[in-house]
Amino acid sequence: MKYLSIAAGLFAATSAVADTPVLTIYTYDSFVSDWGPGPAVEKAFEETCGCDLKFVGAGDGAALLARVKLEGARTEADIVLGLDTNLTAAARETGLFADHSVTAEYAFPMGWNDAQFVPFDWGVFAFVKNADLDAPTNFRDLGASDLKIVIQDPRSSTPGLGLLMWVKTAYGDEAPAIWEGLADNIVTVTKGWSESYGMFIEGEADMVLSYTTSPAYHLIAEEDASKDAVKFDEGHYMQIEVAGKLANTDQPELADQFLAFMVSDAFQSIIPTTNWMYPAVTPAEGLPKGFETLVVPDKGLLVASDKVQDIREEALAEWLSALTQ
Structure with a gap:
């Protein structure tokens, strides 16, 4: 009888999981990553949803869209989180994303009006350096x-694409000359942000393409004030990161619940000291010291x-031409 009880308990547990x-x-x-927002977001959402939230890492931001396009309607994703406004038009053209009904009072300077994508954070691209370097x-x-600088590939990385748009927006027809001037400074072009920032930390470059908020990580998490961002005369290109629900999801209500959760205080308060970006909606306690x-x-x-x-197409051609000469 004891064995029957154990078997019944195992069956009940298995059924609950199923x-x-x-x-x-x-x-x-x-x-x-362990230090990113994913683990804390997963824990906070699962406390409210009665579900199993499963994050799947898929390279850098631009690689996400490439993967979903390749998988098409067969994709196992219910939501894609990590595209930005440089990619939303291309994502919309796939026909793979559904509309949302989320509204919020967003913190970034411009308004937001997109039926398919919900912002979760925003930032400003910048070159990060050691504070004692005169740049x-x-x-x-x-x-x-x-x-010597290290940057990311605009074909796979949203920061890399952001740099492409930054130079093109600031310089227009003079952008090819800017890239020709920068070509000798570039140590390497990495597939994603993590690789390039790691190279900078290891001393393999003087500066790395990152965000104005990146020094906050060193200051707050490491109590290290030795890093800062360079303020450029041309201005700085901005990034708004978004998430979108896949139209063929088999969990549409749960996906909607997550998108609404993204703009809540519970999610937004996690962003500043894990993703090291500005939250899309300012948390009740404000930004960290x-x-x-x-x-x-x-x-x-x-x-x-x-x-x-x-x-993008013109800017990418200019970038490739300068870096392959």
Whole structure:
């Protein structure tokens, strides 16, 4: 009888697991790392949803879209989290994403009006360096210097694509000359952000393409004030990161619940000290101490999402030409 009781208990436990809905979210690798927001977000959402939240790391932001496009309607993802406004038009064209009904009072300077994508954080691209390094404050002077930089590939990385748009937006037809000047400064081009930032930390480059908020990690998490971001005369390109629900999800209500959860205090309060970005909706307690020390650009640059693709193709060709000469 004891063995029958054990078997019955195992059957009940197995049935409970089988009945637990699973929400699968594709995101970028750093989001799901031990030090990223993924673990805390998973714990907080599972406390409210009665579900199993499953994050799947899929490279960097631009690689997410490539994977979903390749998988098409067969994708196991219910949500893709980690695209940005440089990719939303291309994502929309796939026909793979569904509308949402989320509304919020967003913290970034421009409004938000997108039926399919919900913002979860935002940031400003910048070159990060050691604080004692005297660095140029524009792309022309950087190209004329002997400083070594590491950047990310715009074909696989959202920061890499952001840099592409930054140079093109700031310089227009002069962008090819800027890239020609920078070509000798570039130590390497990595597939994603994590690899390049790691190279910078290891001393393999003087500066790395990252965010104005990156020094906050060193200051708050490591009590290290030795890193800062360079304020550029041209202004800085902005990034708004978003998530979208897949149209063929078999968990539409759960996906909607997660998108609404994203703009809640429970999610947004996790972002500043795990993803080291500005939250899309300012948490009730405000930003953590240390964020007030960060560089604030005099000018923010951002291309409307529906204009990005035309600019991107030209800018990518210019970048490739300069770096392959």
